[in-house]
Amino acid sequence: MSKAKGLREQDLATLDPAKLTPLSPEVISRQATINIGTIGHVAHGKSTVVKAITGVQTCPTCERPSCYRTYSSSKEDSPACEFCGGPMDLIRHVSFVDCPGHDILMATMLNGAAVMDGALLLIAANESCPQPQTSEHLAAVEIMRLKDIIILQNKIDLVTEATAQNQHEAIQKFIQGTIADGAPVVPISAQLKYNVDVVAEYIVKKIPVPVRDFVSPPQMIVIRSFDVNKPGSEVDELKGGVAGGSILQGVLRMGQEVEVRPGIITKDAEGRVRCLPIYSRIVGLFTESNALQYAVPGGLIGVGLTVDPTLTRADRLVGQVLGEVGRLPEVFSELEINFFLLRRLLGVRSKEGEKQSKVTKLSKGEVLMLNIGSMCTGARVLAVKHDLAKLQLTTPVCTKEGEKVALSRRVEKHWRLIGWGQIQKGLKMDLPPRPED
The missing domain is CATH 3.40.50.300 (P-loop containing nucleotide triphosphate hydrolases)
Structure with missing residues (x-):
């Protein structure tokens, strides 16, 4: 791959994440x-x-x-x-x-x-x-x-x-x-x-450059995913799927084996949800027109993978987490959160055009929309007590305790922000072991 004029070289052989900073010339x-x-x-x-x-x-x-x-x-x-x-x-x-x-x-x-x-x-x-x-x-x-x-x-x-x-x-x-x-x-x-x-x-x-963690196991949240192959491409010309997002911690390297969680989500004959993590290898790292040997936390990164491009087509991986094999957060099907509700709906005018609508309390059985990282999923309220709620997720989420959650409710056919919460604990899903290569 040709490098853009005047850009600093990156060398995997001499890479030492502990010595990198967001302002290092090669970064x-x-x-x-x-x-x-x-x-x-x-x-x-x-x-x-x-x-x-x-x-x-x-x-x-x-x-x-x-x-x-x-x-x-x-x-x-x-x-x-x-x-x-x-x-x-x-x-x-x-x-x-x-x-x-x-x-x-x-x-x-x-x-x-x-x-x-x-x-x-x-x-x-x-x-x-x-x-x-x-x-x-x-x-x-x-x-x-x-x-x-x-x-x-x-x-x-x-x-x-x-x-x-x-x-x-x-x-x-x-x-x-x-x-x-x-x-x-x-x-x-x-x-x-x-x-x-x-x-x-x-x-x-x-806007200061945030403190970044370069040494922990790499994790990237996916906010885009796509298939770069043109219709009618020959089989031997096909390229693997591409995931785009931002690295939260650690360094992703060319050639690295990676895992994507929750992965492929299915239901069995009894209607129980199953997750099959996706395993792949990085064959391309890029940001805009610049090819990378390694990518660090910060800006938006494109990751070329060896996976079947149908898995990444039309943003199918949005909300998933990509990172080091076996070192990603757990996958949850239920969450317990403590929450705080806004007093009034924002972005909604009442029919009189004066005051905004009041946010009512959460009720058992109602369906909310949750945003956790880049994942957007439905959630049914199983129980509410004071500022604590137990939620059953429509789609499993790869996350961890302490993460923030944005809560939205359907109001007049639109999802509206009504408050936020923090994950206290949840029901973890059993994931199958990695298959033998």
């Missing part, structure tokens, strides 16, 4: 080490802002904020500055998780939030604040323990200065007492790329 040169989500209401400019920001470099000799420039992941490490001609330093390599703002895609947004290290909250300057999904997305990232948020007051070119100032005050009132209280508010035009250099500076200075 940051090739892959993103931080995931930043773009969140907010539909059509407020999330995708446009991602288009405007595709990496972060800085020129030490230029004045701020014009010393910050953004490029794609395949850019060489030290391009010449377009202003002074001096060499630029690579200081951040970012993956963007672009979350849908439409209310019916809330579950997809929660799956994306599972891998975020920080977030850009988009608020359109030409609409009142907050819009329904602005509130709902902010509550979701609060549940996911996301602290580092930058607010982008987008479409500033479409309003007068007085309107922008009034909305700025409305934004400050909206975020008061939330996880975003005190977050910077940057006026931008994503379409015109106005103030993109300021956003780049805030990403570098306000």
